[in-house]
Structures are given as C-alpha cells and as structure tokens.
Amino acid sequence: MAQHVSEGRIREMIEAVAAFTATPGRGTTRLTYSAQHRAALDYLAGRMQEAGLSTRIDSVGNLVGRLEGADPSLAPVLVGSHIDSVPNGGAFDGPAGVVAAIETAFCMQQLGVTPRRPLEVIAMIEEEGGRFGGGLLGSRILTGQLGPEALAPMCDSEGVSLGEAMAGFGLALQEAGAAAIPEGGIHAFLELHIEQGPVLEQTGDAVGIVTSIVALSQLEVRITGAAGHAGTTPMAGRRDALVAAAGVIAELPGLCAAVDPRAVVTVGQIDVHPGGANVIPEAAIFSVDVRADRVGTVDEIKSALRTRLASLEAVGYAVGTEELLAVPETPMSEEIRGALIAAAEDCGFAWRPMPSGAGHDAMVLSKIAPVGLIFVPSRDGVSHTPEEWTDYDQLARGVEVVFRATRALTA
Numbered sequence: 338m339a340q341h342v343s344e345g346r347i348r349e350m351i352e353a354v355a356a357f358t359a360t361p362g363r364g365t366t367r368l369t370y371s372a373q374h375r376a377a378l379d380y381l382a383g384r385m386q387e388a389g390l391s392t393r394i395d396s397v398g399n400l401v402g403r404l405e406g407a408d409p410s411l412a413p414v415l416v417g418s419h420i421d422s423v424p425n426g427g428a429f430d431g432p433a434g435v436v437a438a439i440e441t442a443f444c445m446q447q448l449g450v451t452p453r454r455p456l457e458v459i460a461m462i463e464e465e466g467g468r469f470g471g472g473l474l475g476s477r478i479l480t481g482q483l484g485p486e487a488l489a490p491m492c493d494s495e496g497v498s499l500g501e502a503m504a505g506f507g508l509a510l511q512e513a514g515a516a517a518i519p520e521g522g523i524h525a526f527l528e529l530h531i532e533q534g535p536v537l538e539q540t541g542d543a544v545g546i547v548t549s550i551v552a553l554s555q556l557e558v559r560i561t562g563a564a565g566h567a568g569t570t571p572m573a574g575r576r577d578a579l580v581a582a583a584g585v586i587a588e589l590p591g592l593c594a595a596v597d598p599r600a601v602v603t604v605g606q607i608d609v610h611p612g613g614a615n616v617i618p619e620a621a622i623f624s625v626d627v628r629a630d631r632v633g634t635v636d637e638i639k640s641a642l643r644t645r646l647a648s649l650e651a652v653g654y655a656v657g658t659e660e661l662l663a664v665p666e667t668p669m670s671e672e673i674r675g676a677l678i679a680a681a682e683d684c685g686f687a688w689r690p691m692p693s694g695a696g697h698d699a700m701v702l703s704k705i706a707p708v709g710l711i712f713v714p715s716r717d718g719v720s721h722t723p724e725e726w727t728d729y730d731q732l733a734r735g736v737e738v739v740f741r742a743t744r745a746l747t748a
C-alpha cells in the first residue's frame with residue numbers, strides 16, 4: 338500500500354506540540370488561553386501555512402486552516418480535534434487529531450490536489466474542561482449551543498473568569514457568538530483520536546471506526562455543613578461536609594453498578610472549604626462524571642445520586658447540584674463511517690467497529706453535520722496520564738485513512 342502521509346512529519350508535529358506544556362517532565366498541561374495554548378497555536382498556524390492553508394483564529398480561539406476548493410461556495414469538510422489537555426495528561430489526546438488534519442493538507446499539497454469542496458482543519462479550545470469545567474466548550478460554541486451569556490459566569494480554579502482569560506488572549510467575550518458555524522456551514526466533520534482504551538492493542542486492528550459515543554453527564558455537587566474548631570467540637574452533632582461527601586463518594590461505584598454494571602462514574606475533583614487542617618469542613622464541592630451507553634441509564638444513576646444526597650438534607654446539610662455538561666449517546670454518521678471504512682480497506686488495514694467510552698468534539702458537531710471518528714491504538718490502553726502513548730507508525734496508519742477519506746469526501 339503506498340502510504341502518502343509522512344510518519345516523520347507527524348512525529349515532528351506531535352513532539353513540537355508536546356513541548357508546549359506548563360508541566361515539563363510531568364506530562365502535558367496545556368490549559369485554554371494559557372501561554373502554552375498560544376505557543377501551540379503559533380506553531381500549528383505556521384505548519385498549516387506551510388501546508389498551503391490560509392489560517393485564522395476565530396472569536397473564541399479555535400485555530401482554523403482552509404484549503405480553498407475548486408468550488409468555494411460548497412460547505413467545507415472539517416477535520417480536526419482539540420488542542421487543550423487535562424492536567425498532567427499525554428501528548429496525543431487532541432493533538433493526534435489536529436496533526437492528522439494538518440498532515441492531510443500536506444498530502445493534498447504534495448499530490449497537487451485541489452479538492453472540489455474546501456477542506457478546513459481545526460484545533461479546538463477547551464474540550465477537556467480542564468480550566469473552565471464541563472468541557473467540549475470550543476465545539477459547543479461552534480454549534481451555537483453556548484453564547485456569551487452562558488460563558489460569562491465561567492471561571493477557573495483561581496477565580497479568573499472566562500472573559501478575563503479571553504481578554505488576556507486578545508479575544509472579547511461578547512464576540513464569542515461570531516464563532517458559531519451557520520446552518521449547513523460544514524459538509525462533514527472527521528476526527529482522529531487515540532482510543533484511550535486497550536481494545537485495538539489487544540486485537541491488533543490498525544484502526545477503530547467508531548459506531549457511537551457514550552452518553553455522559555458532568556455534575557458539580559456542593560455539600561454544606563457547619564465549620565467548627567477541630568479540637569473543641571464534640572464528634573456527636575458535627576456537620577462535617579467532607580465526611581458527608583466522603584460517604585456519598587464511597588457509595589457511588591455501588592450505586593452506579595446497581596443501575597448498570599457497564600456504566601462508569603468518576604469523582605476527579607474535590608474542594609474543601611475553608612480548608613484549614615484544624616477547621617471542620619464547612620463545604621465540600623466535588624465533580625461527578627457519569628457515563629453509559631444510553632442517556633436513560635445516566636439519568637437513572639443521577640436520580641439515585643440525588644436520592645442519596647437528599648438523605649443528607651434530612652440531617653441538616655444543605656446540598657446543591659449543578660449539571661455542567663449533558664450529552665446523550667451519539668451515533669456516528671453511516672455515510673462518514675462508510676468513507677472511513679472504504680479508506681481503511683483501500684489501505685488494506687484491519688479495522689473494527691467500536692463504541693467510544695470517551696467524549697469527543699465529534700459528539701457535539703454531530704448536531705450540525707454528519708460526523709465520523711477514527712481511533713488509533715493506545716499503549717496499555719492508558720490515557721490522561723504522562724504515559725499516554727501511540728507508536729508513530731500506528732498513528733501514521735490512522736492519518737493515512739483520514740487523508741484518503743477526506744480526499745473522497747472533498748472530491
């Protein structure tokens with residue numbers, strides 16, 4: 338099979354982007370509107386231009402490259418992923434899809450292909466929610482689901498508002514709506530992503546062609562009790578918010594399994610106020626990430642959690658829950674899956690249909706266009722850690738499939 342993509346250039350771009358991290362030596366930490374984000378955009382814009390693309394940064398910081406089509410009036414095929422990371426994450430989660438899109442443009446350029454339909458490549462902001470919570474922010478803004486009024490209250494763990502962070506990046510919150518893609522604005526969206534699980538490594542298939550993406554909900558739970566002196570307050574009668582939260586958190590796996598043993602629940606963040614070692618915690622605020630193959634199952638798990646939280650209110654705690662993100666299960670487009678399958682078979686690569694347990698921008702962009710998602714293997718199935726890894730020849734095979742599918746979709 339004649340491979341068009343350059344494994345060396347793919348490796349070069351992944352390694353260059355990986356260097357834009359706030360935690361060198363301890364994985365990738367590239368938060369939205371940070372200096373690392375800016376450096377990554379500057380680098381990627383340069384590589385996009387080298388690949389023959391015109392580039393722009395939209396009103397919320399998504400970087401977009403465009404290869405004009407023979408018929409510029411046609412809606413473009415959009416290819417890409419996110420450029421932000423989780424704290425101390427890996428080098429491939431997000432950048433693999435952005436680099437795949439840029440490498441696709443390089444291949445078009447090298448082959449002297451002018452697509453009939455324009456190609457756009459994109460590096461989206463804040464998919465992980467690592468800075469402002471919730472996640473999928475760039476794609477939710479692109480699809481018009483979030484505008485300035487919804488964004489205004491968002492702030493990071495240091496209390497910096499989204500608007501202030503945007504201003505520091507040269508952007509204006511009130512212009513955020515301008516980034517929304519109009520109805521019919523894209524013909525299709527393609528995303529390459531690392532699998533972040535063990536299946537492809539176990540089966541030896543070159544790529545996974547995703548059938549659907551999991552239903553997910555992200556909640557923030559606040560439990561408020563009563564502060565007090567750690568030394569002089571008797572144990573009986575305390576309303577220690579952290580002890581109450583710990584009880585709920587410890588019960589979550591069982592509560593989730595009782596609804597569906599295949600569902601997953603994770604508490605990744607917790608804050609304690611006021612946070613003194615000799616002060617009984619007045620408040621505990623923690624995240625709850627629930628996922629299942631159907632939104633109905635997620636809803637049942639959330640309802641069981643709310644019942645458990647109500648038992649705390651009965652004994653004098655105040656409880657509040659806020660849903661930061663809710664996305665139903667998202668089937669991928671059969672048309673786009675067909676293009677990816679044809680490309681994989683054209684390459685002679687073994688492929689397998691598979692669901693995605695991770696959320697992706699593709700699930701949001703499916704609201705405005707048919708979408709496809711292709712996975713490449715993850716070593717030991719590990720992701721969201723510095724150990725996240727995909728061999729470059731494995732990544733190159735996935736990129737070759739993306740290039741060929743994109744070429745077909747823009748022809």
Ligand code: HGY
Pocket residue numbers: 464465472694695696697
């Ligand atoms: O959380 C997820 O599934 C994705 O990595 N943002």
Ligand code: MN
Pocket residue numbers: 419430431464530697
């Ligand atoms: Mn990702």
Ligand code: MN
Pocket residue numbers: 423430465721
């Ligand atoms: Mn991720």
